[in-house]
Amino acid sequence: xxxxxxxxxxxxxxxxxxxxxxxxxxxxxxxxxxxxxxxxxxxxxxxxxxxxxxxxxxxxxxxxxxxxxxxxxxxxxxxxxxxxxxxxxxx
Numbered sequence: 001x002x003x004x005x006x007x008x009x010x011x012x013x014x015x016x017x018x019x020x021x022x023x024x025x026x027x028x029x030x031x032x033x034x035x036x037x038x039x040x041x042x043x044x045x046x047x048x049x050x051x052x053x054x055x056x057x058x059x060x061x062x063x064x065x066x067x068x069x070x071x072x073x074x075x076x077x078x079x080x081x082x083x084x085x086x087x088x089x090x091x
Contacts, residue, residue, distance in 0.1 A: 006059055009050050016042035033077050046074045 020038045024030040047063055 005050070005052075005057075009046060012046045012050065016046060033081075037074060037077060040074055041072060043067075076077055 017039050020035060020042065024034060069074065
């Protein structure tokens with residue numbers, strides 16, 4: 001039963017990423033940064049929607065490290081975008 005929930009979690013996230021990729025491609029707005037950010041949002045949504053009410057399995061407790069890495073990547077993308085917007089003499 002545990003592997004079934006884990007498989008559902010992985011399938012839900014893969015479906016979100018595929019839908020994101022197809023939508024961004026159809027809108028001609030595809031970029032790796034945008035794909036990363038929307039995939040991270042989807043990952044966080046899937047984590048919250050599939051969270052158990054009782055005791056959390058070991059594999060779910062390890063997700064916090066993936067969330068931390070994702071948030072660090074998101075901070076990097078935000079800083080890069082801010083630096084691109086600022087005039088060259090400011091920074």
